[in-house]
Amino acid sequence: MNLFQKMNRKEDPRVYENKDGHLVRSLKVKDILALGVGTIVSASIFTLPGEVAAMHTGPAVAISFILAAVAAGLVAFAYAEMAAAMPFAGSAYSWINVIFGEFWGWVAGWALLAEYFLALAFVGSGLSANLRALIAPLGWKLPAALSNAFGTDGGVIDLISVLSIALVGILISVGVGRVARVENALVVLKVFAILLFVVVGATALKAGNYQPFIPKYHPTANGPFGGWQGIYAGVAMIFLSYIGFDSVAANSAEAIEPEKTMPRGIIGSLVIAVVLFVSVSLVLVGIVPYQEYAGNAEPVGLALRAANHPIVAVVVQTIAVLGMFTALIGMSMAGSRLIYSFGRDGMLPKALGKLDENHRPNNAVLTITLAAIIIGTIFPFSALSQLISAGTLIAFMFVSLAIYPLRKREGQDIVDPSFKMPLFPVLPFLAFLASLIVFLGLDKQAKLYAGIWFILGVVIYLVYGVRHSSLNKKEK
Template sequence: MSFWKTITRKEDPRVYDNKDGHLVRSLKVRDFLALGVGTIVSTSIFTLPGEVAAMHTGPSVVISFLIAAIVAGLVAFAYAEMAAAMPFAGSAYSWINVVFGEFFGWVAGWALLAEYFIALAFVGSGLSANFRALFVPLGWKLPASLSNAFGTEGGVVDIVSVVVIILVALLISRGVSQAARVENLLVILKVFAILLFIVVGLTAIKASNFMPFIPQYHETANGAFGGWQGIYAGVSMIFLSYIGFDSIAANSAEAINPQKTMPRGILGSLVIAVVLFIAVSLVLIGVLPYQQYANSAEPVGLALRAAHHSGVATVVQTIAVLGMFTALIGMSMAGSRLIYSFGRDGMLPKWLGKLDEHNRPNRALWTLTIGAVLIGAFFPFAFLSQLISAGTLIAFMFVSLGVYALRRREGKDIPNPSFKMPFYPVLPALGFLASLLVFMGLDYQAKLYAGIWFIFGLIIYFAYGIRHSSMAKKEDGQNVKNETEAEENE
């Protein structure tokens, strides 16, 4: 077989149906809505609007959020159709494996793996910082050696981050239905905190803080500020907030009636998230001049205290810390299902794709957990953060283009889904181009680090995956059979 035919060999979707059929289907629409909102509306809703406004956009941060939402929405439509047609574990990795072939599936999956490993470590670190900050007024403070990553400001290990990531893994290892119940409760609490901030903040809004709505463009140490250049720079920063809907799709093999559950969960959670992000942005800018959010790690608390609501600020920040668990749960579930898919297909060692006695992919879960703990402990986040949005945007481009290949097979070897991306064939192309534009807006380091990550992935694929994958084994078996039959005929 030629090299091109080898890397483009496509998996039969019936194989994934059989392999993933052992996973327990227990998740409903409300579970996926909570999972999506919990992952998308994470730490960033309390920090990012103020940060982007101060660095790039001024009051027009709302426009950046809207544009990022439109780009995410285009891709979400593609995700919804893919998840309804092919409700397999591993989301983009498994889909691209079916419609474009093994190598391209690996590239898309490898891109997403960077997101889950690093984002899990990030959120754990952010939860730790906010949790410890709550106790500082009481005089309780951990030593630097137990508060920071190894080699950072005298740190040895961020013990709170390690503990919370392991606690979340223990919860998920007991079953997704149990994790979903905890997720649902925490999401309700988080949305309550956001709504409380919005309602209280509305009483302190000053119209003058919105003027000028789009400041004049100029260059700063942080890059473009003001004008459409600043808004574009803001979009590239903000887009990272919306990528959590992939965590829903990764769990589609555990959905009840995925034909309806997946589109409603993916699109519904994104709509809720967009409304909450824009509302928080408007209130933040209205309460205080955007310049005051520069270098603030807690703009929501800053705004509430400036409006003389310090008690509300404490309540909101306490719930925000608890709410960070929702993002950890969502990313742990999705990342472990992706690693399970790699093992299921032989792209990584097969034992990663084995289920326990209760049909749960806990080997993959603990691999993800250990990896995230080590990344958080030993690698500088300034280096790793660039990989998250770059890798995910590459996967989004694959999924957008994958709709064209999917349509040719729907109703044949792939079932006709109940949801289809509207305005076909225009919207898939727009989703691809919009993701490409956001990717081009990332800084040089983001593209460089993404390139390094993909070179590492290529080495793994050509050194291991291409020879050990399920499809490679199948071909070897077929070749042996053909040779045996030829010998018998002679």
């Protein structure tokens, strides 16, 4: 078998069913919803609306959130059918391996791995920054060496980020069932904080702050501002807010009745997230002029203080810090399941695909925890923010197109699921097209780093993965 044939060899779905059958199925619909909402509605809801409004859209930031949600929603339908038909660990990596072949599955999974590494690092850093801002008025302040990434403002290591990511890694290692209970409680708290901001903030809205709703277009140093050009730029920047439903799909091998649980969890969490994001955006730009959010890392706190609600600001920001743990939990679980899948298939060292005596992939949990700590606390990564979206959009395009060959195999060697993507064959193509349009809207640096990450992945596949793949055993 030559290299091209090896790259396109497909895994038998029954093999994944057997391999993942040892994972404990303990997640119900409410747990999947909590994971989805907790991951999607993360630190970005408290920061991105103000930043995007100031940089690109003005008061029309809600339109960017809605358009980004439409693009994500189209892909969510594809994810829901895939997760119902193939409830395997590793989500897009495993699905594409079955549908298109080993190399293409590796490309999709490798792209997602960038998302999980960077997203964990970003949320850990964001949690650290917000917590330090909250305790500063009490006179508690860490030295610069323990507050920032290496080489940034005198920093050596971000201690709070390290501890928060490590704590989540320990929590996940003791079992998904326990994690789900913690996640559910934190998500309820976070949604309460968001609703509290919306209700209190709605009493201080000023009609003048919404005019003009779509400012006139003009170019700036940060890119386009105003008009539909600015709204499009806002969509590309905002899209990372919605990518969390992939982390939900990555846990489908641990869901009870995945045919019902996964579609409800994936689509339901996205719908809840859209309502919350749009509500926060509209209230935020209505309290103070959007220009005041430029360069501000805590626009929700700024808005509440401007509305003379400083105590509510402290309450919301305190809960927001706790709520960021939900995103860390969701990304850590999904990333560890992806790494476990790589090890399970021999694409990375097989030790990563081993389960402990309690059937938990704790080698993979340890790996992603250490990787996120290194990235988030040693290396400055602010310039790589859109790479989170870049990697995910690549996987989204693969999954959207995979619906076509999936339909031909459902009821044959793949389960014929009760949930299917509606308006076939039009909707899968629209999902692919929407993902491509958002990808093209990313900045040049994000595309460059995505290209470098892709090349690194291809090298690892050619040097290690293709030689150690579990599919090699079938050829002997």
